[in-house]
Amino acid sequence: MCGYKYKHLATRSQDALVGKILSQLQWIKQKFSTFDYSIVKIFTSGSFFDPNEVPLRARTEIGKQFKGKLVIVETRPEYVNKIDLDGFIDEIDDGNWNTPLYVAMGLETTNDGIRNKSINKGFSYIDFVKAATEVHESHAGVKTYLLMKPLFLTESESIDDMNASIEECTHLSDIISMNLCTVQKGTLLEKYWRRMAYRPPYLWSVLSVLRSAKQYILCDPVGGGSLRGPHNCGKCDPDIVRGIRDYSLTKDKTLLDTLFECDCQCKREWQWVVANEMPYCMPFTR
Numbered sequence: 001m002c003g004y005k006y007k008h009l010a011t012r013s014q015d016a017l018v019g020k021i022l023s024q025l026q027w028i029k030q031k032f033s034t035f036d037y038s039i040v041k042i043f044t045s046g047s048f049f050d051p052n053e054v055p056l057r058a059r060t061e062i063g064k065q066f067k068g069k070l071v072i073v074e075t076r077p078e079y080v081n082k083i084d085l086d087g088f089i090d091e092i093d094d095g096n097w098n099t100p101l102y103v104a105m106g107l108e109t110t111n112d113g114i115r116n117k118s119i120n121k122g123f124s125y126i127d128f129v130k131a132a133t134e135v136h137e138s139h140a141g142v143k144t145y146l147l148m149k150p151l152f153l154t155e156s157e158s159i160d161d162m163n164a165s166i167e168e169c170t171h172l173s174d175i176i177s178m179n180l181c182t183v184q185k186g187t188l189l190e191k192y193w194r195r196m197a198y199r200p201p202y203l204w205s206v207l208s209v210l211r212s213a214k215q216y217i218l219c220d221p222v223g224g225g226s227l228r229g230p231h232n233c234g235k236c237d238p239d240i241v242r243g244i245r246d247y248s249l250t251k252d253k254t255l256l257d258t259l260f261e262c263d264c265q266c267k268r269e270w271q272w273v274v275a276n277e278m279p280y281c282m283p284f285t286r
C-alpha cells in the first residue's frame, strides 16, 4: 500500500547519501534560526537507525545540529539497539527535555496475522515489544504508529483491530498515532481498489475508534474526504476531517462526540455496512 517505493533515491552510495542529508541540514540552517523551533521530526519514511539509509556520519551531524531540541525519528524495530540510541541521545541532549528523543515505529496492528497477511510488514509483535523495551531503557519515548484498515479487512474488522491494538500497545507507547489507509498510486492496494475490492475506512469508523479509546490518539486524516482516502458520503466529510484535526490539536473529546451525533444520511449506510459486510478470507493453510 506504500507508494514510496517509486520515490527513493536511485543511488546507494554512502557518500551520495551523506551529501544529500548534509545539504538538507545546510538548507535548514539557511532558512531557520535555531531559536525558531524546539521540536524536530525527521521524516525518513524508513529507518533512521538503519546505517544504509542514514549513514552514521550523517546521523552524527543531525545530532549536532539539533542539540537541545526534542527529536522524533522513525525506524523499524530491528534497527533499534541501545548503543545507537544512547549515542544519538548523547548528541542531542543538553538537559533541556526530560525525554529528548522519541522513536516512532510502524507497528500498524498488534495482530500478527493481519500485519503478516494484510500488510506484509516482516516483523512480529514480539519484535516491537523488544524494541520498545530497549527504547525505554535508553530513557527515550516510544511513538507507535497504527494503520487503520489495511487490505482484506471488512469495516467492522478494521474497527475491532484498531480498538484491540490501541488497548494492547498502550502500556508500551508514550504516544499513539493512528494512520488511516489511503490508496496510493502504483500499489497492490490500488489494484484491488480499482476492482472494487477495497474501500478506505469510513470517517464514522475513525470517529468511533477515537471516541472509544481510553487515551488520546493522534490522527491526521490525510486524504480525508477523497475517494482514495478515508471518506463518508462527501457531504459530511469536510466537517469531520476538520473536527478530527482539531481534536488532534486540542485533545477535546467532546468535539468527537458532537461530530458523531450529527445525523448525515450516510451514517445509516455505515451502520449497515458494519453490521452486514462479510469477510472473504483466504485460507490460512494449504
Ligand SMILES: [Zn+2]
Binding pocket: 232, 233, 234, 235, 236, 237, 264, 265, 266, 267
Ligand atoms: Zn455523510
